[in-house]
Amino acid sequence: MKARTGYSTSLKQEFLKKWIKGIRIYSNFKKDMNILERKKAIKLSADLAIASTRNASTRWSRTLTANISKNETNKIFVEQIFSDSEVIKKEAPSRLMARSNRIASKKIWRRSHITQIKARKMGPYAVKARSIAKKLVKNRTKVLKSLVPGGENMDGISLIKETLDYIVSLRVQVDVMRRLASAAENSTRLGLSSKCSVHWLQGIFTVLDHWCAMVH
Amino acid sequence: MQPAGRELEAMNINSLLNQEQSLQEMHNHQNGQPQMSSHFDPVSSHDDFLEQMMSSIPSSNSSFNWDVSSVAGRADHAPPSSLLSQFDDQSAQLVSKLRQHQISSGATKALMLQQQLLLSRRLAGNGLQSPTGASGGESGLLQMPISLNNNGEHTDVVDGSLQSANPANDTSMQSLFNGFTGSLGQTANQSQHFHHPQNFGATAAPSMNQQAASGSTGGGTPAQPRQRVRARRGQATDPHSIAERLRRERIAERMKALQELVPNANKTDKASMLDEIIDYVKFLQLQVKVLSMSRLGGAAAVAPLVADMSSEGRSSNGIQTASSSDNNETMTVTEHQVAKLMEEDMGTAMQYLQGKGLCLMPISLATAISTATCRSRNPIATSTNPLLSGEAGGPSSPSMSVLTVQSAAIGGNGVVDASVKDATSV
Numbered sequence: 008m009k010a011r012t013g014y015s016t017s018l019k020q021e022f023l024k025k026w027i028k029g030i031r032i033y034s035n036f037k038k039d040m041n042i043l044e045r046k047k048a049i050k051l052s053a054d055l056a057i058a059s060t061r062n063a064s065t066r067w068s069r070t071l072t073a074n075i076s077k078n079e080t081n082k083i084f085v086e087q088i089f090s091d092s093e094v095i096k097k098e099a100p101s102r103l104m105a106r107s108n109r110i111a112s113k114k115i116w117r118r119s120h121i122t123q124i125k126a127r128k129m130g131p132y133a134v135k136a137r138s139i140a141k142k143l144v145k146n147r148t149k150v151l152k153s154l155v156p157g158g159e160n161m162d163g164i165s166l167i168k169e170t171l172d173y174i175v176s177l178r179v180q181v182d183v184m185r186r187l188a189s190a191a192e193n194s195t196r197l198g199l200s201s202k203c204s205v206h207w208l209q210g211i212f213t214v215l216d217h218w219c220a221m222v223h
Numbered sequence: 224m225q226p227a228g229r230e231l232e233a234m235n236i237n238s239l240l241n242q243e244q245s246l247q248e249m250h251n252h253q254n255g256q257p258q259m260s261s262h263f264d265p266v267s268s269h270d271d272f273l274e275q276m277m278s279s280i281p282s283s284n285s286s287f288n289w290d291v292s293s294v295a296g297r298a299d300h301a302p303p304s305s306l307l308s309q310f311d312d313q314s315a316q317l318v319s320k321l322r323q324h325q326i327s328s329g330a331t332k333a334l335m336l337q338q339q340l341l342l343s344r345r346l347a348g349n350g351l352q353s354p355t356g357a358s359g360g361e362s363g364l365l366q367m368p369i370s371l372n373n374n375g376e377h378t379d380v381v382d383g384s385l386q387s388a389n390p391a392n393d394t395s396m397q398s399l400f401n402g403f404t405g406s407l408g409q410t411a412n413q414s415q416h417f418h419h420p421q422n423f424g425a426t427a428a429p430s431m432n433q434q435a436a437s438g439s440t441g442g443g444t445p446a447q448p449r450q451r452v453r454a455r456r457g458q459a460t461d462p463h464s465i466a467e468r469l470r471r472e473r474i475a476e477r478m479k480a481l482q483e484l485v486p487n488a489n490k491t492d493k494a495s496m497l498d499e500i501i502d503y504v505k506f507l508q509l510q511v512k513v514l515s516m517s518r519l520g521g522a523a524a525v526a527p528l529v530a531d532m533s534s535e536g537r538s539s540n541g542i543q544t545a546s547s548s549d550n551n552e553t554m555t556v557t558e559h560q561v562a563k564l565m566e567e568d569m570g571t572a573m574q575y576l577q578g579k580g581l582c583l584m585p586i587s588l589a590t591a592i593s594t595a596t597c598r599s600r601n602p603i604a605t606s607t608n609p610l611l612s613g614e615a616g617g618p619s620s621p622s623m624s625v626l627t628v629q630s631a632a633i634g635g636n637g638v639v640d641a642s643v644k645d646a647t648s649v
Binding site: 046049050053054113116117140143144147148150151154155163164167168170171173174175177178180181184185188 | 463464466467470473474477478480481484485493494497498500501503504505507508510511512514515516
């Protein structure tokens with residue numbers, strides 16, 4: 008597979024930059040937030056940032072950005088962040104529908120034909136076992152579809168591909184956020200930043216400056 | 224479940240081998256059948272038997288499959304001697320069946336068997352006697368197993384090998400190659416190469432009988448490349464089964480990639496792999512949420528985070544029972560209150576909680592207490608539980624893993640509400 012370590016480092020840096028940019032804009036946008044709003048701001052910026060690293064090439068990133076932009080207040084925020092406007096393309100729904108229809112008809116034929124044969128040859132137990140297994144897989148696929156943003160009307164193959172990409176991005180997100188969080192905590196301990204609950208942004212930016220100094 | 228389990232393995236090899244075994248057994252049954260004119264009919268009738276055979280694969284083959292798959296993984300190494308003896312038997316069987324089958328019907332089946340024979344001969348290390356025609360073919364065949372792994376590139380490589388392998392003067396050899404191309408093309412581009420096997424099958428039929436003699440002179444050989452050859456069924460009847468097979472291959476391929484990514488993914492079953500994937504995605508999403516709270520917000524209050532999460536969980540899952548959602552409501556309210564209080568002064572927050580009979584404690588401590596005392600009852604009534612109990616029959620392990628997630632993410636500095644049911648256990 009691709010050299011994941013090298014690939015992720017640049018990805019991490021890109022994510023970090025975008026995330027911090029988002030946070031700054033948000034804080035300029037709205038001073039004095041309480042804890043819940045802060046959390047929301049952070050999470051929002053993080054999600055937007057990680058989705059934008061994909062440049063709308065994957066389904067989940069597009070869906071994520073679209074979902075965030077649905078909210079009116081967020082929309083302004085989003086537009087401000089991405090002044091280089093991201094084109095949120097959606098696949099032509101007609102193509103999707105046609106494809107799923109084709110697949111559905113194939114499946115129906117196949118199911119009727121093959122289960123007939125199997126019921127005749129394999130005996131009741133094996134058929135049942137197989138159908139149970141299929142049901143399990145189907146249920147779990149449904150759950151997975153609900154987890155991955157934009158996974159609802161995707162077929163099995165592309166779903167797994169999207170999941171793969173999504174998991175990679177989530178890992179990057181978690182990694183960067185965790186590092187920033189621990190760095191912030193360390194800086195608090197070392198007294199680099201003032202009382203966090205009020206000047207939390209200052210704390211973050213101090214940390215960031217230190218970090219960037221280290222990296223570059 | 225055996226066929227299903229095999230089928231779902233990421234190794235195409237195994238499914239191929241199953242089919243081969245079943246094919247051999249099928250030949251036994253079909254000795255008396257009259258020769259069919261077109262080669263579509265026999266294959267369609269073969270399908271039924273094939274299904275039957277696939278379901279009743281003898282268990283002794285399973286070990287064989289595993290050995291072969293491990294051997295196939297390292298194509299350079301010579302198979303161990305025990306395997307060779309196995310292979311010898313198999314290929315001897317194969318040869319005899321090939322002859323019978325050629326006599327009876329099914330040019331395509333014969334094609335496949337011959338290909339298997341040739342390939343197996345090559346991979347025995349070329350040390351065995353083989354007809355001169357076969358040796359020329361082997362160099363060409365060399366490229367084929369390698370190319371098989373890359374869908375869509377078959378045709379180029381195989382065509383190249385076809386050109387290079389022309390020293391195979393037997394027309395039968397060429398037809399074999401063509402048939403092999405056809406079968407490869409089946410797996411790669413169903414629509415495009417669907418015509419090829421028809422043509423090649425027709426040309427191969429007359430030359431088959433010649434080959435029978437030469438094929439029988441070859442000694443026993445390993446069956447290693449047999450796994451690459453497939454799509455006997457798909458060759459004939461319907462694009463449906465081909466498409467189905469293609470789809471399954473693709474899924475298996477992707478699953479394999481996912482296996483490397485998701486920890487704890489040594490499961491070969493599709494359903495359990497999906498389960499692991501789901502758990503992992505949930506875990507990561509939870510981590511993101513937790514991290515967006517912890518430390519950055521100052522007073523690392525998990526409670527509102529968790530309240531948010533449970534409310535989100537409720538909306539997305541929609542499986543929550545009425546009782547648990549009631550619990551959620553009260554918890555949410557409490558947590559919001561606590562969060563507000565924490566903003567100002569930790570002391571007041573603590574007092575508020577104690578008034579409710581709750582206490583704040585580090586997560587690691589909470590975990591320790593829960594594992595020590597209340598393992599049987601649905602352990603810590605943290606607000607993460609409503610989210611988890613929404614899972615249909617979720618085992619206790621997810622709840623524990625979520626707790627450890629929190630403790631890992633927050634690193635002991637975070638807090639969690641623990642509703643203390645037993646005053647003594649505080």
